[in-house]
Amino acid sequence: METSDVVLRFLESVGSRRESDFYLALFRAGEPERFAAISVDANVARYAAEAVTLDLRFLAALGLYPVVLLGLFESTEAMEQATRLGRRLDKAGVRALLLGSEEPDMTARAAEACRAQTIPIVVFPAAAQARFEALGTLVALLHTRKLIFLHRPGGLRHHGTLVPMVNLTSDYAALAQSKELSRKERILVEESRTLVERTPHRFAIAITSPLNLFRELFTIKGAGTLLRRGATIVRRRHGEIDRERLRALLTRSFGRPPVDDFFARDIAWGYVEEGYRGAALVTETALGAYLNKFAVDAEAQGEGIGRDLWQALAGDYARIFWRARPTNPIDAWYVKLCDGLMRFPEWHVYWRGLQPGDVAAAVQFALEQPVDLPLGS
Ligand SMILES: CC(C)(COP(=O)(O)OP(=O)(O)OC[C@H]1O[C@@H](n2cnc3c(N)ncnc32)[C@H](O)[C@@H]1OP(=O)(O)O)[C@@H](O)C(=O)NCCC(=O)NCCS
DSSP states (O other): OOHHHHHHHHHHHHSOHHHHHHHHHHHHHSOGGGSOEEEEOHHHHHHOHHHHHHHHHHHHHTTOOOEEEEOSSOOTTHHHHHHHHHHHHHHTTOOEEEEETTSTTHHHHHHHHHHTTOEEEEEOOSOHHHHHHHHHHHHHHHTOSEEEEEOTTOSOEETTEEOOEEETTTTHHHHHHOTTSOHHHHHHHHHHHHHHHHOSSOOEEEEEOGGGHHHHHHSSSOSSEEEEOOOOEEEEEGGGSOHHHHHHHHHHHHSSOOOGGGGGSOOOEEEEETTSSEEEEEEEETTEEEEEEEEEOGGGTTSSHHHHHHHHHHHHOSOEEEEEOTTOTTHHHHHHHOSEEEEOSSOEEEEESOOGGGHHHHHHHHHHSOOSSOTTO
């Protein structure tokens, strides 16, 4: 079996085939150097070098060449570790190119390497302040899609449990106070915040362990801690929503387009992410707000936009009800959000904050709504 077939099989074991195929196609479609920048922590390079080599080998077999970063937090052994990693990769048949972050044209050379199916390994200088500045320049110039910190604990913890997502805007102050963060983690969070604020394009930052890298990259749910800038949600009247952008969003989100007369529906308000990467559409009824559509662009699912939309909506409406197909994998999250639900063969209907006497009418209302995104269309 070819290595790439083995890796494809392996991908099936980390998550659903549909998700891994989606991300693989997404990563392969962009410029090679955009795929990812992976910072290997000194402890990971010291104690888990084999796992990192295997990760990089597998990625190369899939035609993906990340920019590897060494020495961001501790630069004493970075050069040695980079040389050792380069040697290991070479033995495994993967080309690597060592670069110093201060070399002239470093970013252009890193991009060229990725395009020539070579993994650039960038070593950061001894001066601490210069390191993250150099990283910022690299991420901005390469248009990096995802910055990943390989870290032995595999993510940040709060009360001993892993935190899957951190909103760098709203959660930062509490997190910065947390005694559970190590010195390194604190720097990581602070620098990540500066990076997402200063970098002109949107990109995701994740902390994960080398053993979970594939789950982080190829599943919606990810593995580890995702650090992100909170989404900006705007509330628009139905008539003020850009129809074409909404149609495109719904199509990409559900994987099929809405019916033609969808825009004639009785929708009062839309909560829309400023870049139309997500939307929640509301029909106002005497029973409460009926969440008519809830959608996040396939590319951005699992990054917390759904949560930001929900918060905006729940901040405005105390009474909300909605429905979803029984097969929709989002059911587990809806169960957490709702006060109650009823399951029917065609739909699950959920509600929150409703007067008990209104539940039956709300469920009936939800079941009677026309189908806007017919299955199989
Ligand atoms: C449903 C949807 C709007 C959620 O938005 P999102 O931005 O992906 O969600 P978030 O990243 O904010 O995550 C919110 C929660 O949903 C979970 N989640 C997101 N995508 C998931 C998936 N595909 N499978 C299982 N859980 C998922 C997250 O794990 C998180 O749960 P947690 O807080 O328990 O960890 C989005 O996945 C989507 O557009 N899906 C396709 C269209 C659709 O089915 N819409 C709903 C119709 S009722």
